[in-house]
Each structure stands twice: as structure tokens, then as C-alpha cells.
Amino acid sequence: MNYQVDLNGFYGNYGGAFVPEVLQEQITRLQEQYLAILQEPDFQAEMARLLADYVGRPTPLYYAKNLSEKYQTKVYLKREDLCHTGAHKINNTIGQILMAKRLGKNKIVAETGAGQHGVATATVCALMDMECIIYMGALDMERQAPNVARMKMLGAEVRAAQSGAKTLKEAVDEALLHWIENPDDTFYIIGSVVGPHPYPDMVARFQSVISAEITKQLVDLEGRSLPDYIIACVGGGSNATGAFYHFLEEETVGLIVAEGGGKGLDSGQTAATSFLGKDGILHGSKTLFMQDKKGLPVEAYSISAGLDYPGFGPLYAHLKEVNRVEFLAIDDDAAMQAGLALCKLEGIIPAIESAHALAVLDKKKFKPTDVVVVNLSGRGDKDLHNYTTYFKL
Structure with a gap:
């Protein structure tokens, strides 16, 4: 299976360039x-x-000892939150x-x-x-x-x-x-x-530096270049693509996407495109997005400002179609609780977007020997008001 864009800009049935003549x-x-x-x-x-002198790359691949003990598996955090400006x-x-x-x-x-x-x-x-x-x-x-x-x-x-x-x-x-x-x-x-x-x-090519670093860092940390799983949140999909890029054709690596489930799939307040999206043209490409009866984008909702987009990139529409990625809808409460847990267990305040990825650890059971990489796409400074309001701190 080829997961790269073709000469016409398509990933399988999705992609292209649908733009005004101007x-x-x-x-x-x-x-x-x-x-x-x-x-x-x-x-x-x-x-x-x-990337080296200004952004601060490579970012660490951090073994989260306390998280690993809690979930009885090997959890590594790819620390994109340590980039200059605080995100990937x-x-x-x-x-x-x-x-x-x-x-x-x-x-x-x-x-x-x-x-x-x-x-x-x-x-x-x-x-x-x-x-x-x-x-x-x-x-x-x-x-x-x-x-x-x-x-x-x-x-x-x-x-x-x-x-x-x-x-x-x-x-x-x-x-x-x-x-x-x-x-x-x-x-x-x-x-x-x-x-x-x-x-x-x-x-995708610019963000692929993330997965390129993971392959090298895992050799030093685990003696192998491939993890068992990579978890990342998806709004449009840039941080996940960066984390997945060099592993897309490695079928032994499980790729897990955390979407903004909002207040539930049936609530009308969600951003779970993989579950509710339909084919159509959105912002210049053919992809999946949530639509009304007229085919127009509906309003997406997530407690995370970075995930409340009614669709995702065409690569993810293709990955869903060929069953290469597992999609999980993470509701607001699960994401917020996972974010607070990282604060208390590892002393790291994650962006609420990244907290959705962390919540997957509560949704799936991993083996003790599994190497699970969570892409920590951003830091939570920008979300402190949301955290403190939500938890009444």
C-alpha cells in the first residue's frame, strides 16, 4: 500500500486541488x-x-516512568511541547x-x-x-x-x-x-x-522530522527503530502525520488517532470526523467532513480549540478507507482528566489537544512489553484558563 500523494495530488480517492480560477x-x-x-x-x-539552532530539535523522546507504571506498558512521550513556541x-x-x-x-x-x-x-x-x-x-x-x-x-x-x-x-x-x-x-x-x-x-514533509527522530531515538532507548504503537490527536492532522510519516508503510506499527469527541457522537457537539464525516470538497481538497443535508460543513465542537474542525486532511480520509489507522473519539471529560493526570504523574502540563491522545491510554489495553509513543504535540500554557475553570482550581 502506498501512502504518498500521487502526481495529481491524491491519496487514493482523496485530495486534489479544487481552487478558484484566480x-x-x-x-x-x-x-x-x-x-x-x-x-x-x-x-x-x-x-x-x-530546526536545530532556532526550534531546538531534536526534541526528546521521554520515557514516562510513572505513566508506564500506571498503564503497565512502556510509554514514551515525543516532546514537541519543548519546541520553540511550544508546539510542533x-x-x-x-x-x-x-x-x-x-x-x-x-x-x-x-x-x-x-x-x-x-x-x-x-x-x-x-x-x-x-x-x-x-x-x-x-x-x-x-x-x-x-x-x-x-x-x-x-x-x-x-x-x-x-x-x-x-x-x-x-x-x-x-x-x-x-x-x-x-x-x-x-x-x-x-x-x-x-x-x-x-x-x-x-x-507532511516538513512535519516528518518528528517520526525521523523517533526512529533514531528508539534505537538508543529500546534497541529497535519501530515502536508497537504511535498515538496522536487529529484536528486537521499535522502533528499526527509528523509522528506517523516514517511508519505508514510499517504495518507492524499500530497507528492510533484521537479525535475530539466533544460531548458525544450523538450530541450534535463533536468533531469526530471519522465517525460522522462524508465525502466532499472542503477548503480545496476532497476529503471527509461532517455535513448537513445540503452537503455544507456543520459546526464542529471540541473543548480543544485545535480540534474543533469539521473535517481532516485527505491523507486521513485515505487511511480510514484502507483501515491503516484506528480512530477513537475522545470526549471532553476524558481528555481533561488525562491532561490533569499527566500534570500530577509526570510534572508536564499538556495542551488540551495532546491530552486527547493521552486519553487513549485509558481506552486501550497494551501489553507490558509494548513500546507506545504518544506525540505530545504542544504544551498547556495556552490552556491554563480552560484547565483551571474546568477543574475549579
Whole structure:
């Protein structure tokens, strides 16, 4: 089974580039040039230098002794929360800002949900002295106020998306509209493995540094390069893709996705795309997303601002179709309890997105000899208000 994108930008039956005519020239140019640019020695050298000296890679693969004792299995945490800006998102924005420079763009637009991609984009724009506009749902701006402040301190203009659910989907809508209106000088830094080809593949390649490091680190820690399981949360899917990338064709490695179950699959307040999604075109690609009777995206809900997206990237639609990944819907309470447990057992405060992945440890039984890697995609600083409010601390 091949899990890489084909020449037309499809993973099996999903993917492609469905964009307005005004963007076709920009998308075609990017499709034709991105692989060649990625392979340039100068690009690779600059990327490697920034990942090491600026982002702080490699991130540790930490043996969580107390978690391992609780769940009677070997639990390792891939510490993406220790990246500069506090999440995996910086891996991708470093790559895309370098791509934008080589394509002659001098302005950047982006969307953000939990704010981590917005912060990472604002960070690299400050580094490269580029104008930066970030669209963020008005509700998410309230939930993630610390990240809004960080973006503004870094020099970005943060614009509120006021339509619909006022969350991530609406932020993407507004960012795409901005790009449509400013195609010549603006590059859209998409934060996840979503959107028109080549974005899902490009983001996957930039995030694949995570799984590349895991293979090397496990050799030192366990004497083998393959874990038994990797667990990651999925909204659009970027951190999971990074953690899964080098293991997709290793069928002995179990890949487990934690989705935002919200208040339950039948509640009308969920983001469990794999259970409720249908085929359709969303934000420039064919994928699975939750729809109403007219085929329009419905409002997604999760206590996590980074998971309340009504769909996911086309790679995940393909992985579901071929049964390569196990999907679990994690409800709000399970995620919050798992996040608090990590705080008390390991002294690490995770992002609520990452807490959904940790909750899988309560849902599945693993063998004592299993090596289970949980991708800790971000730190919980941005979520302290949500944690303290939820638990009345």
C-alpha cells in the first residue's frame, strides 16, 4: 500500500486541488516547484540549521516512568511541547516561510485555531521580516487569549472570523478569501495537512522530522527503530502525520488517532470526523467532513480549540478507507482528566489537544512489553484558563 500523494495530488480517492480560477496560477506554480525547492542543498541546509539552532530539535523522546507504571506498558512521550513556541507547528512554518522567500513572496497570511500555528507563523514572519496577517475565530480568540497576545507581540495583525461557529473552519475561510484577493504578493502558510495540493504533502514533509527522530531515538532507548504503537490527536492532522510519516508503510506499527469527541457522537457537539464525516470538497481538497443535508460543513465542537474542525486532511480520509489507522473519539471529560493526570504523574502540563491522545491510554489495553509513543504535540500554557475553570482550581 502506498501512502504518498500521487502526481495529481491524491491519496487514493482523496485530495486534489479544487481552487478558484484566480488562485490556479499560484497553486500550479507551487505544485510545479515545491519538490525541486525542497531538494535544493541550500534550502535543506538552512532548514536544518533553523530546526536545530532556532526550534531546538531534536526534541526528546521521554520515557514516562510513572505513566508506564500506571498503564503497565512502556510509554514514551515525543516532546514537541519543548519546541520553540511550544508546539510542533514551528516545524512547518519554518519550512513554508523559506518556501515563500524562494517564490518571491513578501506577505504572509495564515489561519489558526488553538493559536499555536498563528504564533509559529508570527514567529517566523518576525524572523524573516515579513508582513503577517492571522485569521482566528472570534470564539477561539476568547479561549486562547494568551496566544493572541503572543501573536500581536510578534508583530502580526490578528483578525477575528465572526461568521458561523467562529472557530477554525471560519478562520480558514477568511484566510483563503484574503489569499484570493491578494494572490500576487501573498503566500498562504496553511497550518495542517489540509487544503489544495500540494499543501497536504508539503506540510507532511516538513512535519516528518518528528517520526525521523523517533526512529533514531528508539534505537538508543529500546534497541529497535519501530515502536508497537504511535498515538496522536487529529484536528486537521499535522502533528499526527509528523509522528506517523516514517511508519505508514510499517504495518507492524499500530497507528492510533484521537479525535475530539466533544460531548458525544450523538450530541450534535463533536468533531469526530471519522465517525460522522462524508465525502466532499472542503477548503480545496476532497476529503471527509461532517455535513448537513445540503452537503455544507456543520459546526464542529471540541473543548480543544485545535480540534474543533469539521473535517481532516485527505491523507486521513485515505487511511480510514484502507483501515491503516484506528480512530477513537475522545470526549471532553476524558481528555481533561488525562491532561490533569499527566500534570500530577509526570510534572508536564499538556495542551488540551495532546491530552486527547493521552486519553487513549485509558481506552486501550497494551501489553507490558509494548513500546507506545504518544506525540505530545504542544504544551498547556495556552490552556491554563480552560484547565483551571474546568477543574475549579
